[in-house]
Amino acid sequence: MLLPATIVVAYAVLLILLAARDRAAIGIGARRWLVPALFVAGVGTALHLIPHDTHLNVPYDMLFPGDLTPPAAAVLLVDLMLVLYGCQTLRYLHYRSVMVWLLAGSIWWAAQAVMLSSNPALAVGEAGWLDVLLDPITSTGALLAGGWIAGVLWMLGAALIAFYRAHLPEVANRALFWAITVPMVWIGAVMGTSGESIFAKFGWMIQFAGLLGAAYSVMARRVISIRHTLRWTVALLMMIVTTTLFFFGLVMIGVQLEQDDSARPTFIAVLAIALAIFFLALQAFQQFITRVWSTSGEGLPPLLRRYSEEIAGIVDLDALLNVTVRTVSYVLRARRGGVILVSGEDAEGLMLETPAQNAGDLPAATAKLKFDSPIVRTLLDRRAPLLQYDLDFDRIYSTADSAERAFFQTLRMSVYAPVFVQGHLVGLVCCGAKTSDEAFSRRDLEVLMTIANQVGFALRNARLVDDLRRREAEQAQLNRALSTTTDQLEKLDGVKTDFITVASHELRTPLAQIRGYTDILEAMNEDGSLDEDQVLGMTGSLRKAADRLENLISAMLDVSQIDVNAMDLAFNEITVESIMRMAIEPLTESIRHRKLMLSARGLRHLPPIQADHQRLVQAFRNVVLNAIKYTPDGGRIDITGRLESDEIIVQVKDSGIGIDTSDQELIFKKFFRVQDPKLHSTGATKFMGGGPGLGLTIARGVIEGHGGRIWVESAGCDADTLPGSTFFIALPLHPPTGTRRVLPFEVAGQSGQLVVSSPPAHTFDDTLVGSHTPPQPLPAVRPASHEGRIP
Secondary structure, eight states, X not given: OHHHHHHHHHHHHHHHHHHHSOGGGSOSOOOTTHHHHHHHHHHHHHGGGSOTTOOBOOSOTTTSOSOBOHHHHHHHHHHHHHHHHHHHHHHHTTOSOHHHHHHHHHHHHHHHHHHHHTOGXXXXXXXXXXXXHHTTBOHHHHHHHHHHHHHHHHHHHHHHHHHHHOSSHHHHHHHHHHHHHHHHHHHHHHHHTSOOHHHHHHHHHHHHHHHHHHHHHHHOSSOOOHHHHHHHHHHHHHHHHHHHHHHHHHHHHHHHTTTOGGGHHHHHHHHHHHHXXXXXXXXXXXXXXXXXXXXXXSOHHHHHHHHHHHHHTOOOHHXXXXXXXXXXXXXXXXXXXXXXXXXXXXXXXXXXXXXSSOOTTOOSOEEEEETTSHHHHHHHTSOOOEEHHHHHHOGGGTTSOHHHHHXXXXXXXXXXXXXXXXXXXXXXXXXXXXXXOOOOOHHHHXXXXXXXXXXXXXXXXXXXHHHHHHHHHHHHHHHHHHHHHHXXXXXXXXXXXXXXXXXXXXXXXXXXXXXHHHHHHHHHHXXXXXXXHHHHHHHHHHHHHHHHHHHHHHHHHHHHHHHTTOOOOBOEEEOHHHHHHHHHGGGHHHHHHTTOEEEEESXXXXXXXXXXXXXXXXXXXXXXXXXXXTSOTTOEEEEEEEEETTEEEEEEEEOSSOOOGGGTTGGGSTTOOSSOGGGOOSOSSSTTOOOOSOHHHHHHHHHHHTTOEEEEEESOOOTTTOOOEEEEEEEESSOOTTOOOBOOOOOOSOOOOOOOOOOTXXXXXXXXXXXXXXXXXXXXXXXXXXXXXXX
């Protein structure tokens, strides 16, 4: 009875240690399920101190028909302990299936409790009861054995999967350590309930050893390295076996030579030489094992000296990072490496970022570490490496900001060493898990700190050079932008002079017509030679000249309103189709005369928009008019529309001379004209005809006033190859908040239908109907001598 009593006392000590242990100090484990498991295991072992012929009076008669003997109760308690231990295993390994296991285990335990207690003749827990239960197999035996086998496989598989998935060597080592305790607990439980004296005693000890390992794993923040222990255990066994065989051979030789006194001196001399050779070979073997299984790279002093010499002459940040990452990965035999830079500092903390040039194996990330953070205190005050395992599971980092912890978790590194230059933190050298999947030793951390100390000044110099090069690149870019701006200003400055030339022509031409016709009218009136037809012709010409002056003045007034953001817009619901119809309608005669072919598609089914009808007609007409001017006779203009998200995109594509890339923004500036103003010719729709250079300016102002955008794309300007241009107009379905507007008004009599008698291949969406008035067909427009059709 001494053995079970000792084990019961040991269980009690474990429970006291767990209760006295600060809960926050328990590593990554939790004791929620381990404490009841230890208690139940201790009670089950204590039952073996009670004589087997004692009958326990169980108050739950409905559950346990009849009284239970201490061995039978011990079996049920051990199975209950296995259920609780399974919950602890899943909780320890951070699985979410604890409740599933608890439900399945509870059903299994209750079912076997009923089946075992309902069969008193089975003598549960007595010697040979398992043979009766399993040979031949019974339903009770299948339930009991199946639960044992399924349970140990489930727990062992969960531990091995957690070991495989762990990205930190310390976490992987804990999972592997727990995987060793699983078979110990389950095998010990089975042996302890067998009823056979010798097996039961060994089972109690094995079960306690497994639970002791579980308690140690829960209480300790770090557990012993299983891989390291196994390696050195194998090496020690190999040395013991080798030494034993060597001395055994010497003893056997000595026994054979014991009868021959003359051979003794020779034997002693040979023995001394053999011992010397053996110990030298043993020492060499030990060094070989150390070198093969060492956790760090070979020849550290030469490697570190070579690294120091190599970085001394490096001023390129990218090259320095490459050398550092390569050296860290090789010296520490790590799978990954990288360097994090301190990009700035303010009153609150430090800014960290992974370098854009070469972050090693680091993803692009930034973070701010506050000065009162425990992470910063570790790096600045202690100037010690920061382990990711400690950051995840050490309670001193539990107060760190979640964003700081998430930053380091994103990097998926194992250790971070601070880099200081004259007392200032300038970066972190980091590396991932080792190729051997072992945790970093104290010697490894010292090597990493040595590399971090060496790279400090080189990193500062390289960053200074990198900043200088970046500033030079930015300065060069600014110079290029300034040069481009200067060219544009020169062009715009020339535009002012050109405008005087163009405006004088635009103004003088209609004025000359007005003056000329008035002089003619006056002279013919004095002669009395006027007739009605001549008066009508002259007054018509005067009206056209006056209209031209009025249009020019109106355009200049519109531009002035756009300049001071004073254009009032009256929003109403309207369709893009009707707007485009009204924009094109006054241009049909010019299109026919120029033998152009214009088509519009995709406008009919576009949803209505909130817009100023009159202003949008003006803007669209100016864009189409620009396409007409710079498309040679016989060319083509295609208008298409589509809906993208909450915007309507209208494209006006022509087959004209195109626009140079340097002028694609300038054409929207007021008074700017692509062609030489000296070649100016009067005519609003003539090929490359003149104008004041205000049409596209007004178009952009109106469209941007609706919250939209307008831009142009063209391969360039060439009057021979005719690359063409495409103007894009994007209009929102609803104007943005804050758009300058006046009270809405009803638009009446401003839209209509345009029906064209033309071949089916050239139609304006087949049929276009205005949005407010019934269709009003216009006379068909037929080209004089060209196959193109005008909508």
